[in-house]
Amino acid sequence: MGRLRVFGVGVASLSVAALSAACMSGGEADEKAAAARAKARNMAAAASEKKTETEVAAKAKANELGQIPVIMYHRIIKNPPPGDDRTPEQFRAELERLAKEDYVPITAAEYVTGKIGIPAGKHPVVLTFDDSSPSQLTLDGMGNPKPDTAVGILMDVAKKHPGFRPVATFYVIRDLFGMAKPEEQTQVLEWLKDHGFDIGNHTRDHLNLLGKPEKEVEEQIGAGQKLVTSLIKFSPVTLALPYGNQPHDKKWAMKGSGAGASYDFRGVFLAGYTPAPSPYTKDFDPVGIPRIRSKEKVGDCVKFCSTAWLDWLNANATDRFTSDGNASTVAFPKFKAPFVAAPYATRALPY
Numbered sequence: 001m002g003r004l005r006v007f008g009v010g011v012a013s014l015s016v017a018a019l020s021a022a023c024m025s026g027g028e029a030d031e032k033a034a035a036a037r038a039k040a041r042n043m044a045a046a047a048s049e050k051k052t053e054t055e056v057a058a059k060a061k062a063n064e065l066g067q068i069p070v071i072m073y074h075r076i077i078k079n080p081p082p083g084d085d086r087t088p089e090q091f092r093a094e095l096e097r098l099a100k101e102d103y104v105p106i107t108a109a110e111y112v113t114g115k116i117g118i119p120a121g122k123h124p125v126v127l128t129f130d131d132s133s134p135s136q137l138t139l140d141g142m143g144n145p146k147p148d149t150a151v152g153i154l155m156d157v158a159k160k161h162p163g164f165r166p167v168a169t170f171y172v173i174r175d176l177f178g179m180a181k182p183e184e185q186t187q188v189l190e191w192l193k194d195h196g197f198d199i200g201n202h203t204r205d206h207l208n209l210l211g212k213p214e215k216e217v218e219e220q221i222g223a224g225q226k227l228v229t230s231l232i233k234f235s236p237v238t239l240a241l242p243y244g245n246q247p248h249d250k251k252w253a254m255k256g257s258g259a260g261a262s263y264d265f266r267g268v269f270l271a272g273y274t275p276a277p278s279p280y281t282k283d284f285d286p287v288g289i290p291r292i293r294s295k296e297k298v299g300d301c302v303k304f305c306s307t308a309w310l311d312w313l314n315a316n317a318t319d320r321f322t323s324d325g326n327a328s329t330v331a332f333p334k335f336k337a338p339f340v341a342a343p344y345a346t347r348a349l350p351y
């Protein structure tokens with residue numbers, strides 16, 4: 001401890017080395033002095049690196065304790081009935097908006113595990129798709145996504161906006177993109193995995209878990225896990241609750257076992273109504289992470305859906321997550337420091 005403090009003061013280290021040289025043999029003293037100089041150099045280099053990191057964070061107005069929109073989509077279809085489905089045009093327009101406003105997609109798995117590696121000044125957004133409908137992903141005979149599916153549109157927008165990562169999380173149920181044969185189901189899940197997409201658990205039968213006994217809750221979720229793990233080498237790390245409804249004890253959804261499979265999620269997602277907290281803040285609660293419905297400002301969506309929230313995040317930019325471009329630090333304006341979650345304290349970079 002004492003040594004560290006001495007060497008921290010660059011110049012002092014030399015005189016300390018000189019002093020202790022008096023009671024040592026010549027060679028030993030030289031070695032000690034050289035080690036002290038090397039240590040001082042390393043400390044100085046680390047300090048200057050830290051200073052550069054802080055400057056970069058300040059310049060980017062980094063706020064890695066800010067809020068992140070997690071957008072929830074259902075089907076992407078022409079002439080949708082009233083409700084949560086979107087047309088291909090509406091979906092494309094929302095992605096174009098996100099790209100223009102400096103958002104970069106990350107997956108739900110990356111979000112809950114705090115792996116947010118996007119460039120300085122950019123904002124993460126999590127795109128989530130529920131219910132594994134063929135309108136989200138259908139592959140043609142060559143294994144390419146059909147252009148009017150959600151994945152086809154996302155890939156196309158990403159091509160036109162370099163840096164807009166084509167990634168998303170698919171919360172699948174037994175309908176598995178309308179594929180009946182296990183071989184076809186494997187093809188679609190494998191395609192998602194191979195292209196960097198994330199697959200999440202949405203239970204097997206999409207039952208409302210509210211009021212269901214613990215055994216049934218765990219069986220539905222365990223069976224949802226097996227749906228994926230029996231077809232490909234991939235284990236979902238997040239769950240989206242059907243209808244956003246939590247079971248009687250919300251922890252049942254987080255960890256348990258049923259239907260011959262066990263699960264221990266890093267995050268469980270709801271269906272409404274606000275942007276989500278940064279995974280680096282004390283506000284982050286993995287047992288109930290809010291999502292935002294994709295919709296324009298009509299009805300209760302005047303305030304609580306994607307168009308309204310993206311407007312709000314634009315108007316309140318200091319509340320939004322902005323990256324410093326360095327995935328190994330958690331950068332933020334100094335006064336937000338009391339909110340850093342304990343697991344990330346060692347990575348904190350206040351400025």
Ligand SMILES: [Zn+2]
Pocket residue numbers: 130131202206242243
């Ligand atoms: Zn659903």
